[in-house]
Structure formats: C-alpha cells, structure tokens
Amino acid sequence: MMKQALELALQGALQELLKDHPDAVAPEVQLTRPKIKEHGDYAANVAMPLARVLKKSPQQVAAALLEVVKWPDSVVGADIAGPGFINIRLRQASEAEVLKTIISAAENYGRAAGVDDTGRINLEFVSANPTGPMHVGHGRGAVVGDSLANLLKAVGKNVQREYYINDAGAQVGVLANSVWLRMQELQGEEIDFPDGAYPGEYIVQIAADLLQQHDYQALSAMDAADRAALIGRAAIDANMAMIRDDLQAIGISFDLYFSEQSLHASGRVNELIDKLRSDGVVYTGTLPPPKGKEIEDYTPVEQQLFRTTDFGDDVDRPLAKQDGTATYFAADIAYHYDKHLRGFDRMIDVWGADHGGYVSRVQAAMKALTGRDAQPDVLLVQMVNLTRDGKPVKMSKRAGTFVTLREVVDEVGRDAVRFNFMTRRVESQLDFDLEGAKQKNDENPVYYVQYAHARIAAILRKAEEEGHTLGDPDDVDVSVLTSHEEQRLVAHLLSYPEALQKAAERLEAYRVATFAMRLAADFHSFYHKNRVVTDDVVLTRARMLLIRAVGQVISNALTILGVSAPERM
C-alpha cells in the first residue's frame, strides 16, 4: 500500500531528526488525502506538532524532514505549504494501475484476503420482542446491524449474527391471554378485551390458527396456567415465524436465535445470581424512589441488589422481583455472560435509543463479571420518524395503528428502505418519508447510486455493440486517463479499501453509503464531460476499464449495504 510506504519513509526521516533529542516523543505520522487537488495526493502534518519539540518553525522542520527523507520511487515531488503541511505528489500512472487490480479482484476488491485471527465478534441486533410485528424503528436497527456485520466480515472479521428472543417474563402471559381472549371471541363468546392486552389483527390470526390445531373444549377444560403456557409458546413461535419472514423480506437472517427462556429453564440465570452472590457484589437493601416521575404509591421494598454502582452505574439494580423470579436485567447479564463463555472476544449490541438508560448497567455488570475487556460495545440507534408527504404518520401501539416494517418494505421496496436507513449516522434521528422513498429522482439517494451502476452497464453494452472489447486489462494503457474527472475517479477507487477499514474500525457502516454516493457523483460528472466510446481505440479501452472498475466498486459497496446493483433501470 502506497500510504504505508509513505508513512514509513516519513517515520524514518523523523527518527533521523530526533537523533539529537533522545527524550523527545515522536509524534504519530498521519497522512491524509487533501480535498484540494493543488495540495497533492497525500499530505502530512507531522512538522506542526514536531515544531514544538524541536523549537523551530513548522516550515523549518518540514524543510529538515524533506532533507533526509527517502521517498519510494513513485513519489515525484514533495513540498511545504500552508502552516507546515508536507504535500506529496505521486506519479499518476502508478495510481491508475489500481484499475487492473480491481478488475482482477472483482467482488473481492476492498475485502480482506482471509478471516483474521484477532478474535470472534458477536453482533446482536434487532431482538424485537416476539409479541407482535416489527415496526419501522426495529427495521433501522436491523439494517444497521446487518450492514455492519457485512462490513466487519468484509474487512476480515469473524462475525456471528445473533437475535435474542425475549420469550420469558410477564409479556408472554399477556400475549397468551390476548390470544386466548380472541379464541373465545371466535367461538362466539362475549369477552372483555382489556387495555393492557395486545390489540393487533395478527393476534386474531394466531387465535384462528390455534383453533384449527387444538380442540377448544379441551383447552377450556385445561388448568389455566397450563393453557397459558401452551398458548404462549405457540403464539411466540407464530410471531417469531412472522418476524423471520419479515426480516427475510429485507434480506436479513441470523446465525443464531437465542432464547431467553432457555437461560431460565437451564438454570443459568440462577447460577449467575449465585456466582454474583459468592463474588460479594449482591446485598439486600432498598432503593430510593426514582426521580422525575410521579409515583403515588411508592413503597420501598427489600430486594436483592447488584452493586453495579461499584462498576460505573448510577444506582444498584435489582436481580429478583418481589415474587422471587429473576428480573429481565438478571437474565440479560446471564445472556451476555453466556456469550463471553461461548468464547466471543468482542460483543456488539445494536439497541434502540429507548434502551439508552440500560447501557451503563449492562456494561457495569459485565465489568464486574469479567473485567473491562468483555464489556459490550453498544450502538444506540435513534428513532425513525415516519412521514408521508412530510406529514407525520400517526402511530399508536395501543390502538393497533402502528405501521409495520413489512408494510413499509412492501410499499417502497427493499433497496430503498435499506439504503435510506444507512444514509445517516445512528446517533441522528431519521426522517423517513414514504412518498419520498418511492420517488425515482434526486431526492432518493438509492436511485442515484443504482442509476450510476446501470448507466455504466449500458455504456459497456454500447461499447461492445460498436465492436470494442476490453481484452486483457494488463494490456490496457491507463496513462491516457489524464482528465481531471478521470483522476478523481481513480483516486476515489483507490481509497475504497481504506474507507472500509475506517468504517469498520468505528462501527460506522453508513460511511459505505456515503462513499457510494460520492463515487456515483464523481462518475456522473465524468460521464457528462468525457465520452467512453470513441474512434480512439486506446482511449476507449482505457475508459472501459475505468468505468468497469467504478461499476465494480459501486456494486461491492452496495453488496455490503444489502442493496442490489441493477444492470438496467
């Protein structure tokens, strides 16, 4: 890699300069790609921090560095500019050679050669409760998590996708009761459907299916708890099947669906609480009433508390409810601890912003259990505001009027949903307009990128019709690609592996979408100023190579995002 070679050269020069200053700390060499063409192909800022150490002006330091530096052959010039930047210019031909690399590597360009051995990563995302269909907010988390998994795999990480099924606790009882009420109703009985029950139409469907499979009289005669268990299990299975189906519709599947109930059933939650107790981080006490919320009948209760405040949390957290069963928190620690025991070196959790208050307690718990290294990295995905023609779509879970992810995908299409969800950082809220996402114009970035890909395919078809063939890329003379637009494209393609690397390091998959949009923009700009198919055979072949490489990289980026790259539009 050119960048590394340059960094090495500068580091060498740095050592040379610092010979007389044995106790000085050498600043890190950082190379950036300047935004402005006149600033060269790479720029280094080392002279500026070094100026302080050597007590000379940055310009003097830069000059001294240039005296001793031994550049690689491809460097044609380096000069000092601005407040002390060293601008480096490379021989152009050496950059355009990347086009040949891209064509031969094809879908592997930008990807790591193999799977690295720096550890296994567990990536948990979606984990929507199996009590109903996924809404749009879940969809954003799903797309973010899935794209991140693709990205991490692309740079060579060993990643497992995991879905945590919250199939335990009181909500299962509520779900079972909701279904049972609908079953009774379908049998013609008068029912009173309470506020707390799940109102959706899917509950009625599950009830109808269950009536097909089970004898209603027999169910009525059953012990209520046994019946609730049976119906609850069946309803959860039905909902999970629906969720998996909906995820399939946007191209997402998991390596493992992990059941919370299995943690309780196998005794691992209780084992974990015992372990914490023997570790001495559990005590019996009462919590102060919560702030900022009016609670009329707050009564302090003695309970088992996990001393999470010793590990960075705000208050200690209860492990067991008053009825003696474990809290959700206790099960979740057991779950994260289980991931640790399964040998994952790193955990990443993608959660909705409404779980933000939960991060510090889980991290505190994992710190207590395993030490700092096994704390999960938590990505909090902010809300999605669904609009139609700019007006908010009213959603009420209680009234059963929330828009499901499936409805949105069916209406606007998988590609538009996936790409639009990836155009912003997870920290910022996302406005998603149903009409805007369907429009096939500039307002919709997914078409902008896909259009570039389809346009490239069309040009290549045209070129072949005209009798041009690319042939062996190694025989193409890329030195004729000298226009401003061509050089921009080459530089852009060259930076793709670095862009992936950076995005992966920061767990910011949206950067891949940004990259694709910028590359598409550079291509469209090139297209309008340069003709690919001409009478000049040498130039035509060089440009065919160039746009094929552009199309390949757009396709590779879109693949990471789970978006298709069409040949025609």
Add this chain to the structure above:
RNA sequence: GCGUCUGUAGCUCAACCGGAUAGAGCAACGGCCUUCUAAGCCGUAGGUUGCAGGUUCGAUUCCUGCCAGGCGCGCCA
C-alpha cells in the same frame, strides 16, 4: 431534577477519531438532451457551525456552563 443523543446554508445531512478556502442534495435562479440512460450534468446565490467561555500553533471536532429538541429514569421487556 438526573442520564443520554442531537443542534452546521431556508429544508435534509456531510466534514476522513484537532488541520489548509466548512461540503453535497432538495428548494430558488440561469444554462445543458439529433452522439454511450436527463432517475443525469454545469453554473449562480445561500454560513457569527445553538450561545458564552476554555485548552491548542490551529476547534464544527476536545473540556466547562447555559439554551432548545428527541429518548430514558420503581421488581416492563
């Protein structure tokens, strides 16, 4: 009240873990289709980066305090 995320052009967002003249799209205005896809391109205009301090050679970026908005804050998951 506490925690957390956000605040950049009229609107929606970028700005490469402190760097050079803060960039795109939409909306506005003016151009470009008898030649490879106009789902596109070129140009003009638009900014005290919420406010006030601080650290630094240098701050949209880091720190502190305010202001505004989102999310959350008993054994619900």
